[in-house]
């Protein structure tokens with residue numbers, strides 16, 4: 005089912021991006037490649053000449069959405085010229101079924117080959133990097149918040165997860181590229197950098213004299229007398245940049261901005277990293293640390309190499325080191341064989357940790373993941389019950405935590421302004437949604453007094 009449409013200069017593309025921040029960041033690189041071929045973006049799929057899907061294999065619901073969309077687009081193709089392509093996290097199983105539906109399939113790592121695949125090499129305005137697709141300059145979609153991927157892939161093979169089969173093995177991006185990208189963003193007004201990767205705290209890159217030269221260039225440009233000292237102490241023993249080193253370097257940059265990161269893995273959250281994170285002035289006081297289950301037996305079955313006690317220890321140390329820290333998590337209910345008692349342990353953990361927010365997922369098997377060969381034996385109704393009950397516990401802990409914010413002055417990065425209401429909506433440094441009236445402050449930091457609190461948000465006064 006291939007379209008033979010001849011492209012002209014005013015071609016428009018539409019991107020459907022599903023899933024995590026990594027997919028969103030990939031999508032920004034994909035947009036850059038498409039625009040480099042003279043396509044312009046449209047938010048209207050019905051007027052697009054080219055439709056690309058950045059897929060997510062993590063949940064069946066996401067894949068079902070793609071099956072629904074492609075049959076509608078194929079029906080539309082009978083009425084007008086349209087080309088479709090699929091990329092992102094796609095398992096072999098889905099890829100085989102979708103290959104006959106989409107015109108093209110491309111692995112994200114081969115993004116520099118997209119012009120060739122679409123027959124648009126003649127239109128490419130500048131040569132695309134060939135080393136790693138992460139070296140492609142992204143077309144950032146947000147003016148003052150940016151995703152910056154630092155690593156890609158995963159070697160952990162948690163038994164419920166398909167990501168290692170779609171994204172392949174872990175690779176860390178060059179620190180020079182990351183720092184250069186961050187500086188460029190900050191110089192252009194970005195206020196928040198989100199460092200992303202499947203396991204950000206496994207970031208690890210050996211460096212050489214070329215990196216020293218680059219870093220001393222940064223020192224000279226921004227007059228950072230402390231950085232050489234930091235550099236010497238960081239590199240004294242091993243010439244590597246790990247996640248802590250990267251944070252320390254980014255922290256030294258003389259811009260007013262926030263750093264967030266997602267997701268860290270409890271197994272690699274060392275005391276050294278806790279100390280670095282606590283010292284940082286740019287990192288926000290928010291720890292998103294996936295637990296997945298509050299039961300040691302379930303964690304073993306999931307191939308998550310930590311115990312509930314070790315997990316709690318990290319949270320306690322982080323809370324002791326960072327006053328006002330907000331803690332959020334990801335959790336699965338109804339994983340294969342999860343008994344009532346095991347689920348109750350997760351509920352108990354939720355009460356002990358007092359999470360500010362959690363992404364609670366009902367288990368669904370993903371083809372390719374090891375657990376897809378096991379019996380998915382917790383009935384759907386029971387998964388629903390566990391999710392809803394856990395959500396109620398979360399609502400209580402989030403509400404209590406938010407109540408403690410009332411009367412405090414919090415720093416907010418404003419996301420948007422509603423003209424009709426004269427109201428700003430933004431996120432606090434602890435990642436809580438807050439609304440307050442006043443002039444349009446979109447894209448700016450504001451100091452806001454928290455006036456009232458609900459479980460899922462705050463209201464304040466400028």
Ligand code: SF4
Pocket residue numbers: 158159160161162165166167168202203269
């Ligand atoms: S750490 Fe586990 S859950 Fe996260 S991407 Fe890797 S396999 Fe999936």
